[in-house]
Amino acid sequence: MTSRVYPWALSAALALAGLGLLGAQTVVLPAFAQSTGATASQVLPNEAASRAFNLGDYQTARQLWERLAAANDPEAINNLGILYQKGLGVEQDAEKAQMLYLRAANLGFTNAQVNLANLYFNGEGVKEDLTEAARWYTAAARGGHLRAQYYLAQMYDHGDGVKEDHNTALKWYVSAADSGLPEAKYVVGRMLLTGDGLKQDQAKSLPYLLDAATAGVSQARALLGQAYADGLGTEQNLIEAYIWLSLALDNLPPGQAQQKAFKTLRRVEADMSQDETAAAKRLLARKDARRSQTQ
Template identity: 35%
Template structure:
């Protein structure tokens, strides 16, 4: 560990923040925090303020203190750091270290989403669709979901499938719904796998294929999706033993 730290201290091409991040990744939080605190206090660097907040939030190198994490995230958010805005939004959403405030959470998620933070885009889309404090807006939820999906967020892909399946802010399109569920399913998103399995079971947007349907539903069940359960028992009752065994085998293969 000491050699690792000396190595990064000698590399003048790495900025202070990056050197601290590398040290933290290697487990040397004490040294990382010393650098981040100097950058946060002396240079008012929002990204460093967020990093300190993350350490207090997770208990990395310090005793876990959510209230103190919230104060550091607040400084980072005020300085315009998108990750700090998203982290603070999550605390407001959960009511951890701050008084629970969904409206404040939505405002902060939006600030981070506008800056391109994919996780914030995904969460804002969810809030817009569920109508959590802010009025439901499927059209805007779709827009943020598309932006997050383009950055590889599987839950946004699943949400897009639901929007096209249920005709929420878009024209109903089973093929597009199945397309988005397939994208999410390949990335291991449990509900996307369940919905893709249901699509193959019903022949909705894809050609009906009971074996492939069962394969995806079994994957979804193992991944923790509650959506898979209602389809599994009825499907098994209509399939041959060979089909069920083949679907089981396929469900255990790597994606």
């Protein structure tokens, strides 16, 4: 079984809030007080279990979640599935994880629907089944899960498990982007900038690209730097171009995009005055300092 890596399945650190940002293979991890479907009396035990999980005390987390799962709490059932999928405090058992995810997914818990879809997408513990993956991503997407919307858009874009349908893909990209998902903002911004998939509107592309770039999406940083370098949708600004291209090159993987960003940065440097270069380097150093403080 081959794991598909879509062009826009971008890497980033897992947030404590439980949204995975590592592509379709990511498990949606337990979150503090994420109590969808739980009663008020269940919130505190779920939070305590999540805290134990994040501290690496998987036995305590399992015991608390098992009590809640006995009362049919979908979040707890999903989180038990994570323990079995990853072998955390229990013997690894992908089949049991699948059964737990299915139970929580049928209760409408969107994180479980995404985790279950991931198993089918990758053929982990179950036979690879892209149609079934798309079905569960669809359920989660309709429930407002932004990463599911993004994954589903990719599946429609490539015709994986569904009939290729760029209009439906666009609908889900825009939904995820307008609700705040950085990778989707990059895709929509790119489409608007280039006119590939959307009517070209370079000025409208800039806010999408800026949001995605600020959130750390390297491809968005490179494209935003290109826009500032060439005056696409905005006035030419060599200082901004220098900053965003430099930040993009910190994390862009080797390939055509990296080479293009590097060439554009060299061109920008050649066109900058000494004062502009000094100002850009000062601003870049400040951004780096702020990033270090928040890490």
